[in-house]
Amino acid sequence: MSFSSADAQSLMEITARPPMYFVRGEGSWLTDDTGKRYLDCIQGWAVNCLGHCPPQLVKALNDQAATLINPSPAFFNEPSTALAKRLTDASCFDRVFFTNSGAEANEGVIKLARKWGQKNKGGAYKIITFNHSFHGRTLATMSASGKAGWDTKFAPQVEGFPKAELNDLASVKALIDDQTVAVMLEPVQGEGGVIPADMAFMKALRELTRENNMLLIVDEVQTGMGRCGELFAYQAYGIEPDIMSLGKGIGSGIPLAAMLAREEVACFEHGDQGGTYNGNPLITAGGVAVFDALTAPGFMESVRLRSEQLSQGLLALSEKWGMKGERGMGLLRALILDKDDGPAIVDAARDRGPEGMLLNAPRPNLLRFMTALNITEDEVKLMLAWLDEVIAKVRS
Numbered sequence: 085m086s087f088s089s090a091d092a093q094s095l096m097e098i099t100a101r102p103p104m105y106f107v108r109g110e111g112s113w114l115t116d117d118t119g120k121r122y123l124d125c126i127q128g129w130a131v132n133c134l135g136h137c138p139p140q141l142v143k144a145l146n147d148q149a150a151t152l153i154n155p156s157p158a159f160f161n162e163p164s165t166a167l168a169k170r171l172t173d174a175s176c177f178d179r180v181f182f183t184n185s186g187a188e189a190n191e192g193v194i195k196l197a198r199k200w201g202q203k204n205k206g207g208a209y210k211i212i213t214f215n216h217s218f219h220g221r222t223l224a225t226m227s228a229s230g231k232a233g234w235d236t237k238f239a240p241q242v243e244g245f246p247k248a249e250l251n252d253l254a255s256v257k258a259l260i261d262d263q264t265v266a267v268m269l270e271p272v273q274g275e276g277g278v279i280p281a282d283m284a285f286m287k288a289l290r291e292l293t294r295e296n297n298m299l300l301i302v303d304e305v306q307t308g309m310g311r312c313g314e315l316f317a318y319q320a321y322g323i324e325p326d327i328m329s330l331g332k333g334i335g336s337g338i339p340l341a342a343m344l345a346r347e348e349v350a351c352f353e354h355g356d357q358g359g360t361y362n363g364n365p366l367i368t369a370g371g372v373a374v375f376d377a378l379t380a381p382g383f384m385e386s387v388r389l390r391s392e393q394l395s396q397g398l399l400a401l402s403e404k405w406g407m408k409g410e411r412g413m414g415l416l417r418a419l420i421l422d423k424d425d426g427p428a429i430v431d432a433a434r435d436r437g438p439e440g441m442l443l444n445a446p447r448p449n450l451l452r453f454m455t456a457l458n459i460t461e462d463e464v465k466l467m468l469a470w471l472d473e474v475i476a477k478v479r480s
């Protein structure tokens with residue numbers, strides 16, 4: 085099949101898409117309709133933790149599709165209970181609710197915190213979030229997000245999301261009043277530019293929220309499921325949050341996300357939450373296959389090795405080109421440029437031949453890397469070599 089941009093006129097124009105059409109994926113590689121191959125360092129925006137079309141996921145989906153696709157969310161099914169059990173056994177949480185997207189999980193998280201506030205804190209409902217944070221594109225999650233300009237888009241916002249500065253405890257304290265029910269943050273701000281919460285800040289937030297009878301919520305849609313070198317990024321901070329959202333990597337490319345809560349906090353009553361596809365066995369069977377791959381012996385160790393390799397390689401490139409270093413956690417990393425040529429580097433990497441490379445510049449002076457977690461040592465080497473070549477081309 086071959087595509088033309090005229091075919092795409094029927095799609096809503098929601099983002100500037102480059103004129104290429106992918107028809108096939110395998111591991112860290114994508115192929116377009118002309119047969120050109122691309123080394124994919126984006127992986128659907130940190131989604132495909134096992135790369136494209138991982139055999140375990142393909143098999144699990146095929147087997148489940150031939151067995152039972154949709155009994156109804158009103159009944160138990162085996163894959164969703166199996167996945168919920170695995171997630172609670174591996175985390176500090178006791179209860180799981182599956183959703184179809186990260187934004188939908190965060191909507192549920194916001195509702196759960198408000199419900200808890202009604203039951204335990206005299207109707208407190210405000211959730212302190214952070215400047216530059218990203219929690220989704222539904223109305224409440226856009227209101228919770230700290231993206232510049234979003235406070236006036238689609239006004240009026242959903243009320244009750246005062247914004248603090250990441251890694252500045254005083255700015256959080258200043259916002260707390262008797263209506264405050266929770267603090268919600270990404271352990272590493274992903275869309276905001278790969279900015280990790282400091283260790284001391286995260287620990288202090290845990291103490292502060294406990295002292296003030298408030299909940300600590302982590303949005304691990306981007307950081308969870310091995311992305312940051314632990315199964316969940318909060319584990320690297322040695323804290324236990326009250327609520328967590330997951331997305332992206334939990335399904336490695338299929339529409340699966342989740343919200344998790346401790347027993348005392350999981351206070352939804354019948355009818356409070358639900359939806360047609362929540363906990364759908366087809367999708368959660370895929371989630372079980374992904375979870376088992378991530379938790380197989382040696383898998384997380386290899387994520388940490390690739391992360392170290394990428395981090396050192398980016399640092400070497402930064403030194404060579406007079407850039408401003410690199411940062412991140414696990415395989416969510418950024419190269420900080422000394423000028424605003426990120427978009428030019430992204431374009432040149434895509435257009436290089438005979439094989440291209442897919443990169444992302446969330447800001448003009450920053451390149452973000454979110455490779456498959458099972459990327460090989462040789463692929464990381466290739467990626468660093470091509471990056472060097474493309475920077476040389478753009479800067480010549």
Ligand code: PMP
Pocket residue numbers: 129184185186187188190218219220221270274275303304305306307331332341
């Ligand atoms: N939270 C975070 C931290 C995210 O990075 C994203 C997606 N970029 C979302 C929520 C929204 O997830 P989804 O696109 O699945 O709605």
